Amino acid sequence: MIALGQDEIAKYPFLADAGQYLKDKGFTLEQFGTDPDLKQLVEKAFNRIEVAADGKIYQSDLIADQASNQAALPREVFSFLLAIVLLKLSGMTTLIKRFALAEARRAEKYLEKDLANISDESKKQLAIKIIDDLFSIQVKKQDDFFVIPVSDYLTHSINFHEREWKLINRHVENGLVFLSPHETVRLIRKELGTYINSKIINAKAPPMISSFEEPVNKLIILSKKFSTYTVTTGEYPPCIKHAIKILEKGENLPHSGRFMLATFLLSKGQSIEQISPLFKNAPDYNERVTLYQLNHLAGTSGSGTHYSCPSCEKLKTQSLCFAIPECANIINPLQFGKKRS
């Protein structure tokens, strides 16, 4: 693990071993429930979660990357660790997710600053090391840019849906992608969130302490705010309509198009018997082959793998996408017409 100084633990508290940290500082969890001075920290922890749940980034006491005073430093770390304790006790995964993402964005700001730091080489090296250790991305400095191998870029950028993150919209040279400090760090935001999330999920839940009951109950109430339900219009997306039209006309729909159509309809709950007649008009229709392939996709034969409908991105690549304004903000045809409320 990376060796961290005091102020670095405050910036990246998720890198510390929580139990060990408390022990090193000479505290037990119970003390936080009873000691009036320490109780404040529980409130601070609750506040840290509340801010995160609201989609905002917790404003820390760190000023210009340094603690304003020596006492502020452990407070920063304690409030993070206590927040995890409260979240574990509440068991609310939606809150844990939101908290992890907010904490990732908070750390992202520090990482970005450290990367861009010209005066302190050690800070930059630490940021580069964190990125390498946690996410196996080898970042190197080249002129004013940070460069990473194209393959590393792809494994991370693939989760972004904004077009500016497509490789084609990046400066690529000699197997490397050129990024600004901001972009380098932005690239790992989601993984940083996932990393913090998994650290919290894998942490052991401590036994309940009576004075934690109140904030934990408040968290449970808070999490209810984030439950959603969805309404569907039931209309097919344009890619599916287009595929059906092609088949109705007796024209050839490429294999990838047939795959999309079949997996889409299977996911919508249609049976193989309902779907197979759609392919009757295809120039190379063969009933036996069609049934075999549909069974294969549904996972009722072969390896048992249930195939899912390709993403919009993939369909674009395969020239099967015919997006209309209603397609905005969806990443898979199955989401078409669904409205969250």
Added chain:
Amino acid sequence: MQENDIKFLEDSFKKYYFEHFDLIHVPNRTFEREFGFQKFNSGMTRHISIKDDKELHLLLMRNIPSDVYCSNGYYSFPNLPMNEKGWKEADLIFDIDAKDLNLECRKNHTISKCNECNEISISNINCAKCNSTKLEKKSLPCKNCIDASKYEVSKLSKILIEDLGVQPNDIHVYFSGNEGFHVYVYNSQFQKIGSRERSELTDYIMFHGAIPETFGMKKFKPNRSSFPDFQEKGWGGRFSKEVYESKSKRSKIISELIINGYSSFQKTLENLSNKIGAKIDPNVTMDIHRIFRLPGSLNSKSGLTKIFCHDITKFDPYTEASFLHENSVEIIVSCPTKFKLKNRTFGPYFDEKVSVPTYAAVYMICKKLATLS
């Protein structure tokens, strides 16, 4: 296909395999590869392990396959079902096919065979005889098709080397045995990336999904100085060459681009993908479990060999990939267009009985245009 045609093709293929073991080798890391084959008029047999050249040659002699395949992927257990194989990595592969290049010449040598009445005619939407729309398209590629495919290979190689850092000697180009080329990339940083990442890589190579901002154009107050220039590496430089044409025109064209506005710029980019993007089949590259035609094996769509191209610029598939015998065979053939094999021109034939060398007979029977007389 009729029994005696299949028998003839099998005999010809068997003879080829027997006489040309020197051309057919297992790829390296053989134990980690999945092999597969197809027989004439039969389904695919796959999930096979092969240990060396000898075992491969034995399989060819025993089964006389119409097509032989080998995975670009490496597995822990290549002979187990797909989800138990234990995928490790895969060579990067590309398929460039003349049929995907929208070439003008295609209409002159694409033949339709009606699935209902077997009528053969030059490409049409409906059968000339029975009006059915169930047509099977057969193409007899010409020199232009091959030259255009070669051009795409050279575009692809440039992007691989200059942008993606691939070493030139890690790029191996093969004639596919029918209408295009297969390109393999070995030992690259991309060996371990998955299907979605490869799909993203294909968009890069095909110049798909570019946004105006990448090339300096903004919705509001675009800045002249942020437009690309000739000396830039990667797409910036290629954009410059194609859009500005010459250094002297650069300034004038940037002014035009700015006047025409953002959405017109987006259209320009979309049109550019056809010109500067390499036209590869994205489905092949993104497939990490594919079994891909084995180099040295015959392609049952033509009877030609999938063969390594030492020098692609000089390579002529219709002399260098045709290895079957000269012995004359009598066939009945409908082939309304000419084609060239081993420097000899054949056709057009209109439902007639002709005597042609074995390699030409196999070619036409494989294309389902002929049958033994």
